[in-house]
Amino acid sequence: MVAALPPTPLPGDIEDGTVDTTRGFHLLASMKFGTQFSTQSDGRQVLITPEHQLLCEHGETSFTIRHWLTAERNAEKQGLPFPPRGGSRGSGISTCTCQTTEGLNVKLSDSIELPSRPASIFSFLKETKMESVYVKGLEGRKVPHLSGPTYLLSTGRLCCRHGASRKSLIRKQRSVGPSFRLPKCGCELQPLRVHSTRLNGIPLCS
Numbered sequence: 001m002v003a004a005l006p007p008t009p010l011p012g013d014i015e016d017g018t019v020d021t022t023r024g025f026h027l028l029a030s031m032k033f034g035t036q037f038s039t040q041s042d043g044r045q046v047l048i049t050p051e052h053q054l055l056c057e058h059g060e061t062s063f064t065i066r067h068w069l070t071a072e073r074n075a076e077k078q079g080l081p082f083p084p085r086g087g088s089r090g091s092g093i094s095t096c097t098c099q100t101t102e103g104l105n106v107k108l109s110d111s112i113e114l115p116s117r118p119a120s121i122f123s124f125l126k127e128t129k130m131e132s133v134y135v136k137g138l139e140g141r142k143v144p145h146l147s148g149p150t151y152l153l154s155t156g157r158l159c160c161r162h163g164a165s166r167k168s169l170i171r172k173q174r175s176v177g178p179s180f181r182l183p184k185c186g187c188e189l190q191p192l193r194v195h196s197t198r199l200n201g202i203p204l205c206s
Contacts, residue, residue, distance in 0.1 A: 030059025046103040058096035062104035135163035156205035160187035
């Protein structure tokens, strides 16, 4: 799936509400992992996370979508533009365009078994054959849905294809003169809510 484009349909439909555990997880635009749970009558996919939480195909919860829909209805009544979805989040604007939470409010059975979580974000990107680059001898894999593009190195560091971190790129933008210590490229990386060395509880590297 590619950022800013409609999500690529997940392979196959599940009509009985069960989870096919032969399929692995997908890294969604919200940077959460989910595996297919069901397909709605209009073709929308519903996914389930390792924490047994249901998400839309963009990776958003029913609660979040309802909050956005309420804010949009209030803005419409006041003749104001719709507020950007996810604009207040550290992970940036959401790609979600859902107008309904149908399929996201299902009561889940305790017996549902899901695939094992990926050992790390880097191993997942490698196993799913995401675009690779080498930066100073280190392998990097492209992280889907992020601008830049953004790559995750085997050491767990996030950078552009030239090896520059987001912090160093911001310093370059704010600098008043050239410096050999600052990146030479003009890349821009969007923020990613990473806690220490983990993303949504999964290590960046093994």
